[in-house]
Amino acid sequence: xxxxxxxxxxxxxxxxxxxxxxxxxxxxxxxxxxxxxxxxxxxxxxxxxxxxxxxxxxxxxxxxxxxxxxxxxxxxxxxxxxxxxxxxxxxxxxxxxxxxxxxxxxxxxxxxxxxxxxxxxxxxxxxxxxxxxxxxxxxxxxxxxxxxxxxxxxxxxxxxxxxxxxxxxxxxxxxxxxxxxxxxxxxxxxxxxxxxxxxxxxxxxxxxxxxxxxxxxxxxxxxxxxxxxxxxxxxxxxxxxxxx
Amino acid sequence: xxxxxxxxxxxxxxxxxxxxxxxxxxxxxxxxxxxxxxxxxxx
Numbered sequence: 001x002x003x004x005x006x007x008x009x010x011x012x013x014x015x016x017x018x019x020x021x022x023x024x025x026x027x028x029x030x031x032x033x034x035x036x037x038x039x040x041x042x043x044x045x046x047x048x049x050x051x052x053x054x055x056x057x058x059x060x061x062x063x064x065x066x067x068x069x070x071x072x073x074x075x076x077x078x079x080x081x082x083x084x085x086x087x088x089x090x091x092x093x094x095x096x097x098x099x100x101x102x103x104x105x106x107x108x109x110x111x112x113x114x115x116x117x118x119x120x121x122x123x124x125x126x127x128x129x130x131x132x133x134x135x136x137x138x139x140x141x142x143x144x145x146x147x148x149x150x151x152x153x154x155x156x157x158x159x160x161x162x163x164x165x166x167x168x169x170x171x172x173x174x175x176x177x178x179x180x181x182x183x184x185x186x187x188x189x190x191x192x193x194x195x196x197x198x199x200x201x202x203x204x205x206x207x208x209x210x211x212x213x214x215x216x217x218x219x220x221x222x223x224x225x226x227x228x229x230x231x232x233x234x235x236x237x238x239x240x241x242x243x244x
Numbered sequence: 245x246x247x248x249x250x251x252x253x254x255x256x257x258x259x260x261x262x263x264x265x266x267x268x269x270x271x272x273x274x275x276x277x278x279x280x281x282x283x284x285x286x287x
Binding site (some may be wrong): 113 | 249253267278281
């Protein structure tokens with residue numbers, strides 16, 4: 001069966017599809033989070049050097065991964081909108097930004113609470129922490145910049161340029177622990193080597209990461225629906241479905 | 245099973261503030277985001 005994907009580039013066609021997908025992704029988020037938390041708190045053993053404080057990893061790493069990944073997805077949508085001038089792209093970018101900012105905040109917050117018992121300090125101005133803080137400001141700047149324009153198309157273009165320029169920061173965050181001497185430890189999990197952690201810890205972390213992923217999709221789709229309604233409120237199809 | 249009792253679990257080996265502080269704030273953020281979205285979409 002051939003699906004015309006471009007049809008879903010129209011907000012009107014995407015609106016009901018997004019609505020149908022939200023509960024499924026919300027369900028998947030819970031379905032991954034519950035075993036993830038169970039493994040993380042009840043099965044994964046106590047860490048030999050860090051004791052129980054290491055259990056912060058199951059929220060910290062998924063949140064940090066999502067903060068970077070969501071930024072790239074957001075910049076990707078924004079860039080697509082800039083090139084193809086599609087209406088939905090800018091809306092998708094706007095829908096992702098608050099969730100990305102939320103995960104960035106959670107990564108910084110849980111990092112501070114993990115840093116205190118392990119490094120003896122809540123915060124240091126090292127490369128990893130500073131570039132992640134810049135990521136938070138990029139998200140907030142993107143949201144503020146778009147809100148500053150009355151014309152949504154101009155807001156989309158300005159936002160896209162900021163998002164694309166800011167995307168340079170993501171590889172800086174990711175590779176900061178290799179490029180500079182930082183207090184932050186290197187990656188425990190990478191695509192090129194075997195993970196340096198116990199299997200149950202790894203399983204818990206990956207389940208939580210999947211949960212964060214599914215949650216982000218559910219929330220972004222729910223948010224894009226309200227953005228579509230807001231932006232297209234003067235269009236005939238919104239008025240018809242609202243019964244006015 | 246890692247914990248002998250509920251109070252053991254809550255104490256997190258002395259790291260309760262850090263562990264529950266992380267998960268608590270994350271849960272609050274998620275709850276706030278979901279609440280705001282539901283409120284917005286029901287209007």
